[in-house]
Amino acid sequence: MRAFFKGFAYAGRGLALVIRERNFRFHLCAVGFISWFAARFYELSRTEWAILLLTFGLVMGLEAVNTALEYLADRVTNERDELIRRCKDCAAGAVLVGAVFAVGVGIALFWDLERFADIAEYFTTEIWRLFVFAAVLAGAGAAVFLPFKSERGN
Numbered sequence: 001m002r003a004f005f006k007g008f009a010y011a012g013r014g015l016a017l018v019i020r021e022r023n024f025r026f027h028l029c030a031v032g033f034i035s036w037f038a039a040r041f042y043e044l045s046r047t048e049w050a051i052l053l054l055t056f057g058l059v060m061g062l063e064a065v066n067t068a069l070e071y072l073a074d075r076v077t078n079e080r081d082e083l084i085r086r087c088k089d090c091a092a093g094a095v096l097v098g099a100v101f102a103v104g105v106g107i108a109l110f111w112d113l114e115r116f117a118d119i120a121e122y123f124t125t126e127i128w129r130l131f132v133f134a135a136v137l138a139g140a141g142a143a144v145f146l147p148f149k150s151e152r153g154n
Contacts, residue, residue, distance in 0.1 A: 017071075018064045020148055023095070027063055029140040031056045034106065041119050048109055055105045059098045066091040 018024050038044055038052065069091045073084045123130040 014064070014068075018067045021063070021067050022144060022148070024060065024063045024067065025144045025148070027056075027060050027099075029144055031060070033137075033140070037119075038110070041115060041122070042110065044109065051105060052109065055102045059095070059102050062095045062098045066095050 019028070034052070034056075038049075044052065070088055073088055076084060123133065
């Protein structure tokens with residue numbers, strides 16, 4: 001039983017490492033914004049929410065696996081190695097494929113020109129909402145792009 005709970009500690013330690021990575025923080029902020037927009041402006045069914053959550057999990061899980069592979073590859077050698085470069089590129093490509101399909105899911109769930117007009121009206125009728133949104137967006141940008149010391153030094 002103790003080993004079972006130790007597994008959660010190891011997973012938590014892994015999440016603490018992966019959250020240091022800029023791309024993971026980007027995806028985390030995207031999940032936050034998309035979830036807020038979906039909850040505020042769309043009435044998604046349980047199935048649609050399930051698809052959205054699975055999509056979030058897929059992309060963020062791929063990002064975590066990509067990070068793990070990069071750690072392992074960096075451990076093997078710090079020198080330029082063509083095979084390791086290919087492995088890293090394939091892992092990054094997997095994240096890109098997941099992200100592209102996530103955009104497709106987003107388009108399928110959220111593309112609605114009338115709804116876009118409602119969203120624009122929401123932010124322009126009460127201008128303070130636009131300023132709050134801009135401030136939150138700036139904070140998210142800072143969380144993603146300001147330096148965050150990684151274990152790998154990037």
